Amino acid sequence: xxxxxxxxxxxxxxxxxxxxxxxxxxxxxxxxxxxxxxxxxxxxxxxxxxxxxxxxxxxxxxxxxxxxxxxxxxxxxxxxxxxxxxxxxxxxxxxxxxxxxxxxxxxxxxxxxxxxxxxxxxxxxxxxxxxxxxxxxxxxxxxxxxxxxxxxxxxxxxxxxxxxxxxxxxxxxxxxxxxxxxxxxxxxxxxxxxxxxxxxxxxxxxxxxxxxxxxxxxxxxxxxxxxxxxxxxxxxxxxxxxxxxxxxxxxxxxxxxxxxxxxxxxxxxxxxxxxxxxxxxxxxxxxxxxxxxxxxxxxxxxxxxxxxxxxx
Amino acid sequence: xxxxxxxxxxxxxxxxxxxxxxxxxxxxxxxxxxxxxxxxxxxxxxxxxxxxxxxxxxxxxxxxxxxxxxxxxxxxxxxxxxxxxxxxxxxxxxxxxxxxxxxxxxxxxxxxxxxxxxxxxxxxxxxxxxxxxxxxxxxxxxxxxxxxxxxxxxxxxxxxxxxxxxxxxxxxxxxxxxxxxxxxxxxxxxxxxxxxxxxxxxxxxxxxxxxxxxxxxxxxxxxxxxxxxxxxxxxxxxxxxxxxxxxxxxxxxxxxxxxxxxxxxxxxxxxxxxxxxxxxxxxxxxxxxxxxxxxxxxxxxxxxxxxxxxxxxxxxxxxxxxxxxxxxxxx
Numbered sequence: 001x002x003x004x005x006x007x008x009x010x011x012x013x014x015x016x017x018x019x020x021x022x023x024x025x026x027x028x029x030x031x032x033x034x035x036x037x038x039x040x041x042x043x044x045x046x047x048x049x050x051x052x053x054x055x056x057x058x059x060x061x062x063x064x065x066x067x068x069x070x071x072x073x074x075x076x077x078x079x080x081x082x083x084x085x086x087x088x089x090x091x092x093x094x095x096x097x098x099x100x101x102x103x104x105x106x107x108x109x110x111x112x113x114x115x116x117x118x119x120x121x122x123x124x125x126x127x128x129x130x131x132x133x134x135x136x137x138x139x140x141x142x143x144x145x146x147x148x149x150x151x152x153x154x155x156x157x158x159x160x161x162x163x164x165x166x167x168x169x170x171x172x173x174x175x176x177x178x179x180x181x182x183x184x185x186x187x188x189x190x191x192x193x194x195x196x197x198x199x200x201x202x203x204x205x206x207x208x209x210x211x212x213x214x215x216x217x218x219x220x221x222x223x224x225x226x227x228x229x230x231x232x233x234x235x236x237x238x239x240x241x242x243x244x245x246x247x248x249x250x251x252x253x254x255x256x257x258x259x260x261x262x263x264x265x266x267x268x269x270x271x272x273x274x275x276x277x278x279x280x281x282x283x284x285x286x287x288x289x290x291x292x293x294x295x296x297x298x299x300x301x302x303x304x305x306x307x308x309x310x311x312x
Numbered sequence: 313x314x315x316x317x318x319x320x321x322x323x324x325x326x327x328x329x330x331x332x333x334x335x336x337x338x339x340x341x342x343x344x345x346x347x348x349x350x351x352x353x354x355x356x357x358x359x360x361x362x363x364x365x366x367x368x369x370x371x372x373x374x375x376x377x378x379x380x381x382x383x384x385x386x387x388x389x390x391x392x393x394x395x396x397x398x399x400x401x402x403x404x405x406x407x408x409x410x411x412x413x414x415x416x417x418x419x420x421x422x423x424x425x426x427x428x429x430x431x432x433x434x435x436x437x438x439x440x441x442x443x444x445x446x447x448x449x450x451x452x453x454x455x456x457x458x459x460x461x462x463x464x465x466x467x468x469x470x471x472x473x474x475x476x477x478x479x480x481x482x483x484x485x486x487x488x489x490x491x492x493x494x495x496x497x498x499x500x501x502x503x504x505x506x507x508x509x510x511x512x513x514x515x516x517x518x519x520x521x522x523x524x525x526x527x528x529x530x531x532x533x534x535x536x537x538x539x540x541x542x543x544x545x546x547x548x549x550x551x552x553x554x555x556x557x558x559x560x561x562x563x564x565x566x567x568x569x570x571x572x573x574x575x576x577x578x579x580x581x582x583x584x585x586x587x588x589x590x591x592x593x594x595x596x597x598x599x600x601x602x603x604x605x606x607x608x609x610x611x612x613x614x615x616x617x618x619x620x621x622x623x624x625x626x627x628x629x630x631x632x633x634x635x636x637x638x639x640x641x642x643x
Contacts, residue, residue: 080466158372287450
């Protein structure tokens with residue numbers, strides 16, 4: 001804290017930066033006032049960062065405990081001990097060898113990938129029309145999209161289930177969840193529309209002047225420009241499908257061959273009621289893909305979350 | 313300027329001879345068909361996967377239907393059954409409302425707090441942001457399983473740590489008084505989405521307003537109250553409304569937590585009452601599932617669905633009324 005202003009400014013030490021700035025600004029006044037300002041800045045820095053550190057610890061510790069338990073021996077996992085006495089990496093192999101586990105993986109991937117593909121393809125044209133075409137009932141259509149978005153899935157599940165089960169005999173599979181996604185998803189339409197609104201009209205007009213049809217304009221001009229928005233929507237939909245529990249419970253419960261990871265995990269826990277280590281390993285294996293996808297697509301994701309709320 | 317130009321354009325359009333008029337009409341028809349074409353996936357989806365089931369739900373709410381025999385008209389009997397005789401309706405509605413009020417309020421306050429904290433940080437912002445964000449990504453089932461383990465009263469790490477510092481930890485998911493607060497903790501762990509939204513909103517507050525407030529001698533609280541708050545109210549409103557809608561659908565975490573926690577104490581093979589312990593975690597959506605898919609009481613399930621629908625619609629209308637950003641940038 002006694003370092004001269006000039007050297008603190010050049011030092012890259014994180015704590016020093018605000019101090020240097022404060023001192024420089026305060027140097028016009030008396031040196032005592034400058035020191036006092038510097039001290040409050042340092043204290044403020046320390047306070048804010050310690051609170052953040054404590055909170056961050058609380059956010060990360062659950063993952064740490066889950067991981068540590070996942071590599072414990074069967075007997076130790078039942079005790080209250082926190083640190084593994086010996087490291088049992090084979091727990092992960094055991095989880096993979098659980099009957100059904102690989103099938104659940106395959107089903108989850110199929111649901112998430114097909115669901116995402118269908119949703120994106122069917123929602124883009126709708127969002128484009130809602131964002132850029134002028135037609136009567138545009139506002140009503142938008143209101144209906146938002147209402148659908150707000151609707152709890154449990155409201156319409158009963159008759160939908162009866163249709164899929166009795167008319168199409170598709171219960172026991174994930175198709176009743178995937179097929180509707182080929183007909184636009186309200187939330188995706190809403191998000192894409194918000195994004196498309198930010199693209200200036202001039203691009204479409206110049207494409208039209210060049211003789212592009214609407215579909216060509218959309219595919220050649222708009223889609224490439226809307227890539228960040230599309231990426232965000234695709235990510236959200238992928239996560240939605242991957243995390244979905246209610247859907248698979250309704251349609252796939254009778255047929256373990258159609259279960260997804262999210263649905264299977266709970267039965268895994270029931271079957272291994274005392275094997276907390278295996279359950280924790282399975283839990284991490286379900287979290288892993290989502291978190292890996294996040295780190296690769298962090299920017300698109302955060303942009304998407306922001307898009308939902310900040311168009312104020 | 314732009315207005316007068318378009319006005320002139322329209323007038324010349326009026327003056328065009330009859331041939332041009334037909335051309336214009338043909339263009340209009342073409343435009344309408346084009347719009348219909350682009351909207352068609354959603355038009356089909358909306359009528360088949362929203363319109364139809366909604367009408368069918370109303371229809372079934374007046375029917376006795378066990379999904380085997382033909383539906384039979386019973387008038388308002390399902391409605392009176394749900395509202396007056398069904399023992400779980402009261403707890404489910406109470407729990408759902410409790411969660412809507414407490415969870416949404418705490419999540420919004422905590423989200424603003426974390427957002428403020430992260431925007432105040434001078435170093436390690438990337439690390440902290442990621443730490444606060446990643447739990448939001450944990451699939452709900454996995455996060456719930458993890459929390460049931462962490463909060464296991466006998467051997468869970470949380471109570472171990474509490475015991476080490478001399479605190480006798482509560483029974484968390486196994487205690488009716490603590491089960492909902494435990495679910496709230498789980499939801500606060502997944503604060504990441506709100507943090508990102510509030511961070512963006514907080515960074516959007518004009519710096520000059522803070523500087524002006526500081527010149528006027530405003531302390532930290534006054535700066536928050538008179539500068540930050542008015543600037544972020546639309547986002548707060550948005551977070552509240554979407555939070556209410558999400559919490560009304562609250563299903564997976566409550567169901568999984570109840571099931572797993574009950575398994576820990578009663579052991580496998582026991583018939584599990586929904587909403588363990590003591591119906592303290594049963595929510596309206598769980599009851600819809602219970603009635604429709606386990607008791608095959610289609611009519612009563614549809615009545616409950618409609619109750620849920622009515623509340624959701626009321627909230628949505630509120631959302632449309634208040635300017636919360638959803639319908640902004642309309643033109």
